[in-house]
Amino acid sequence: xxxxxxxxxxxxxxxxxxxxxxxxxxxxxxxxxxxxxxxxxxxxxxxxxxxxxxxxxxxxxxxxxxxxxxxxxxxxxxxxxxxxxxxxxxxxxxxxxxxxxxxxxxxxxxxxxxxxxxxxxxxxxxxxxxxxxxxxxxxxxxxxxxxxxxxxxxxxxxxxxxxxxxxxxxxxxxxxxxxxxxxxxxxxxxxxxxxxxxxxxxxxxxxxxxxxxxxxxxxxxxxxxxxxxxxxxxxxxxxxxxxxxxxxxxxxxxxxxxxxxxxxxxxxxxxxxxxxxxxxxxxxxxx
Amino acid sequence: xxxxxxxxxxxxxxxxxxxxxxxxxxxxxxxxxxxxxxxxxxxxxxxxxxxxxxxxxxxxxxxxxxxxxxxxxxxxxxxxxxxxxxxxxxxxxxxxxxxxxxxxxxxxxxxxxxxxxxxxxxxxxxxxxxxxxxxxxxxxxxxxxxxxxxxxxxxxxxxxxxxxxxxxxxxxxxxxxxxxxxxxxxxxxxxxxxxxxxxxxxxxxxxxxxxxxxxxxxxxxxxxxxxxxxxxxxxx
Numbered sequence: 161x162x163x164x165x166x167x168x169x170x171x172x173x174x175x176x177x178x179x180x181x182x183x184x185x186x187x188x189x190x191x192x193x194x195x196x197x198x199x200x201x202x203x204x205x206x207x208x209x210x211x212x213x214x215x216x217x218x219x220x221x222x223x224x225x226x227x228x229x230x231x232x233x234x235x236x237x238x239x240x241x242x243x244x245x246x247x248x249x250x251x252x253x254x255x256x257x258x259x260x261x262x263x264x265x266x267x268x269x270x271x272x273x274x275x276x277x278x279x280x281x282x283x284x285x286x287x288x289x290x291x292x293x294x295x296x297x298x299x300x301x302x303x304x305x306x307x308x309x310x311x312x313x314x315x316x317x318x319x320x321x322x323x324x325x326x327x328x329x330x331x332x333x334x335x336x337x338x339x340x341x342x343x344x345x346x347x348x349x350x351x352x353x354x355x356x357x358x359x360x361x362x363x364x365x366x367x368x369x370x371x372x373x374x375x376x377x378x379x380x381x382x383x384x385x386x387x388x389x390x391x392x393x394x395x396x397x398x399x400x401x402x403x404x405x406x407x408x409x410x411x412x413x414x415x416x417x418x419x420x421x422x423x424x425x426x427x428x429x430x431x432x433x434x435x436x437x438x439x440x441x442x443x444x445x446x447x
Numbered sequence: 448x449x450x451x452x453x454x455x456x457x458x459x460x461x462x463x464x465x466x467x468x469x470x471x472x473x474x475x476x477x478x479x480x481x482x483x484x485x486x487x488x489x490x491x492x493x494x495x496x497x498x499x500x501x502x503x504x505x506x507x508x509x510x511x512x513x514x515x516x517x518x519x520x521x522x523x524x525x526x527x528x529x530x531x532x533x534x535x536x537x538x539x540x541x542x543x544x545x546x547x548x549x550x551x552x553x554x555x556x557x558x559x560x561x562x563x564x565x566x567x568x569x570x571x572x573x574x575x576x577x578x579x580x581x582x583x584x585x586x587x588x589x590x591x592x593x594x595x596x597x598x599x600x601x602x603x604x605x606x607x608x609x610x611x612x613x614x615x616x617x618x619x620x621x622x623x624x625x626x627x628x629x630x631x632x633x634x635x636x637x638x639x640x641x642x643x644x645x646x647x648x649x650x651x652x653x654x655x656x657x658x659x660x661x662x663x664x665x666x667x668x669x670x671x672x673x674x675x676x677x678x679x680x681x682x683x
Contacts, residue, residue: 174463246521360489
């Protein structure tokens, strides 16, 4: 992951995932085990924009690790740029929350990097799945289920935990046909597709029917959500857009959480886990 | 890990929200989509578009409306490109507001032939752009048979000895694998040099082949960047 002839650029948002990657890279470099001449950290400077401002965290990481994290202004492109991109590449540029990182890529390239490590995938794989309810029910681990419910009740409250129990515990274990029918009713009630024109709605129904017909046979319930994470159309589009933007700037994107090994290890996990478990495992697994 | 990161990050429970970026061009985007509503009518109903644009204008409703509006805009920009010939795509009239507010009309740059540059990696992109065959899912493949493609143009060579082509999928496959221009390899060439990297579809037409994701992964180190120049208007 760190092999490079130039300094390895790391996106350091200030969140746990990207910060951990940067910290590990810096630690390996300190020990002389990092297969690149240097590690450069970059963060987006969103100071003064409320919830987007993570500067305090990024600076805390920089101080703690003892390496500079370069602050880069978020890239704000005009609509015409998006149109030009689509015209030149035959592919959408992606969403503004991806394009805003273009400045980091260009700055990293300017400073001699040819690859960029990002923490995307951490949310998808490490945040945990509440399908642990379903897995506990399916394997009749009642004590485990009770403990989970107690923990979640304390955190989210009893009403929310009850809703989660039905949604993530009972729902996934229902027969596929019944599950689809419930989804269909819920979509209708929420008006989720109501803004679409009739032909598009019809097309969506057809596509969903194809997808439902391919309901994968899984070893444990939670794998169904994980397979959606891996192969869901939106995620693939987002990852591909991210990769194109990076390549356009002249960098190879490296996503440790999306490697085959990482994805496979999560898929092969014997049971689903909550959000705390991966953090705990990281604490013991990392140097 | 405990020693590697500061307590403030390890114990962090908040999550950054970047919806602010979706609102940077809000007024311009609303104008654009409102003007294009007729062209969008096969995708969204007029009432649906009006509602989603109203929601997008409401600062308290950041979230779904933003994703919808930007998705709609991205698809529309792409469709405009896909329905025009390649040469015209670069010269197509841009939205009036966008052009006047951000891009002053400039003299057209002289044409330069697009060229292949080795820059970064396009692992996902080189395996195709259809949402299948992600390289973490070992063994998944993409339709790479030359017979499924048209407008094939060799745009470069890879050190592995394979041609890199720009192409479009033919009608029945465009539906499956995506319309518009694509970049990738031709499975017959892969089969010749790396026979283990392809598989044959017995259930399609006899012998149609796909290139395995491993080949596409091995194309890492490659990326494409077309020259920034605009092609001449006289191009066919």
